Amino acid sequence: MNSVLVLEDVTKSYGxxxxxxxxxxxxxxxxxxxxxxxxxxxxxxxxRILLGFARxxxxxxxxxxxxxxxRRALARSGYLPESPHYHDYLTGWEILEYxxxxxxxxxxxxxxxxEAAAARVVLAPEALGxxxxxxxxxxxxxLGLAQALLHDPAFLLLDEPFTGLDPVGRAMLKELLRQYRSxxxxxxxxxxxxxxxxxxxxxxxxxxxxxxxxxxxxxxxxASHPGLTLxxxxxxxxxxxxxxxxx
Amino acid sequence: xxxxxxxxxxxxxxxxxxxxxxxxxxxxxxxxxAGGSVSFFETGVxxxxxxxxxxxxxxxxxxxxxxxxxxxLLPHELETRxxxxxxxxxxxxxxxVAGKYLALVALLAGNLAPLIAEMFALVWLYSGRPHLDMLAxxxxxxxxxxxxxxxxxxxxxxxxxxxxxxxxxxxxxxAHLSDWVTGTFLASSPGWLRACAGALLALSPDLSHFDSRxxxxxxxxxxxxxxxxxxxxxxVYSVAALLACCLVLESKEL
Numbered sequence: 001m002n003s004v005l006v007l008e009d010v011t012k013s014y015g016x017x018x019x020x021x022x023x024x025x026x027x028x029x030x031x032x033x034x035x036x037x038x039x040x041x042x043x044x045x046x047x048r049i050l051l052g053f054a055r056x057x058x059x060x061x062x063x064x065x066x067x068x069x070x071r072r073a074l075a076r077s078g079y080l081p082e083s084p085h086y087h088d089y090l091t092g093w094e095i096l097e098y099x100x101x102x103x104x105x106x107x108x109x110x111x112x113x114x115e116a117a118a119a120r121v122v123l124a125p126e127a128l129g130x131x132x133x134x135x136x137x138x139x140x141x142x143l144g145l146a147q148a149l150l151h152d153p154a155f156l157l158l159d160e161p162f163t164g165l166d167p168v169g170r171a172m173l174k175e176l177l178r179q180y181r182s183x184x185x186x187x188x189x190x191x192x193x194x195x196x197x198x199x200x201x202x203x204x205x206x207x208x209x210x211x212x213x214x215x216x217x218x219x220x221x222x223a224s225h226p227g228l229t230l231x232x233x234x235x236x237x238x239x240x241x242x243x244x245x246x247x
Numbered sequence: 248x249x250x251x252x253x254x255x256x257x258x259x260x261x262x263x264x265x266x267x268x269x270x271x272x273x274x275x276x277x278x279x280x281a282g283g284s285v286s287f288f289e290t291g292v293x294x295x296x297x298x299x300x301x302x303x304x305x306x307x308x309x310x311x312x313x314x315x316x317x318x319x320l321l322p323h324e325l326e327t328r329x330x331x332x333x334x335x336x337x338x339x340x341x342x343x344v345a346g347k348y349l350a351l352v353a354l355l356a357g358n359l360a361p362l363i364a365e366m367f368a369l370v371w372l373y374s375g376r377p378h379l380d381m382l383a384x385x386x387x388x389x390x391x392x393x394x395x396x397x398x399x400x401x402x403x404x405x406x407x408x409x410x411x412x413x414x415x416x417x418x419x420x421x422a423h424l425s426d427w428v429t430g431t432f433l434a435s436s437p438g439w440l441r442a443c444a445g446a447l448l449a450l451s452p453d454l455s456h457f458d459s460r461x462x463x464x465x466x467x468x469x470x471x472x473x474x475x476x477x478x479x480x481x482x483v484y485s486v487a488a489l490l491a492c493c494l495v496l497e498s499k500e501l
Binding site: 048051052054074079081084085086089090099101102103147 | 249250253254256257260261264265327328329331332333334335336337338339500501
């Protein structure tokens, strides 16, 4: 398998508390993996390890053939954080230009790339001319997607990408991810919006109390749980432990 | 280096749009102008008075700008997680720190240079001739604040905002009074206080050498070799502080 992402027995502890317990998974190129779990299950910690923001206590994480956090991997990745925060005094165009510069997009291509990325997430040029401080949550989310896409990355890491998007925005995002996958792109996203996720992901990994309790293709999960939706399958795996995971 | 310059450019752009700094700048410019409008003295004394007041206002403005801007640059990004926008891209902590520091230096220079020009113009107006000798002395304020800003940036990644502001204020005072602290204050102090103050002095930059008010007021020229030494000292101290800042950030997890 041509793996874009490999997690090998990744463990992460904070102050003696184990957040991740031996997570292993692989993601092939051209796939969309949905990463699901209750609040506090360890999804964000996994994302942080993938980007090199945090170091695993044990185990290994590789992205695009490099160790997690390696600049060569980051240069070919796009990241949408859960709550994108930008300088409120900068305009949408400036944020896209900022991202393009950091990704090393040649000067001559920056405007074109920014326009194309904005068009993909349906952000109007008039809106991009405004300061980000005036943006709604949905517009920030669209801007976050645009800045993650503008350098044509091979891998997308999206943390709660449906948050803040209205139904039109969610439909746009699903279509965008389908197109991205058909172009050979690979997506790893975490989400609580299982109904939306079910429409786009090829694989689902369910994290519970720091352990992977399910990791299979959507068709395999559906075959092993006939008649159940992804949300119902998820609830089967995590049971009624919602509160216990939040402490 | 490109990433550092990019970070500096957009950080500066953002800072220049913050109303607080603009208001701050206007108030300082008005204060220097007001100093020039006071004419109680004969011409020679008036010029000295104007230089003295202007240099004091310039130093105070530079200090406040360096203190507040430098103490906010990195903690704000870390607290809001806005830093993830940068470090999720191929830009490491060294570029982040270098970029933020370059933005700080540009902010200081961009704010202080027009004020120095205003001061220079007023002195010219009153004395009837340009006092070119004062430019080097006034420029030292920019260098001093750039060195101080590097230290404040380091403090800001080590401690909370309040502790940073208090600590930076203490360092500023001690760093300007190093001779008095070692010579007079500590001579009769208990051992533990001598040790603490000694450690603080050892880590602080010696800012007393940058104090050019006397030189500017009395029209002494700053010797070129002394100026060169100060620039080298400032550069070495700043680089050391920024490298320490990088080490602290590299050890952190986001």
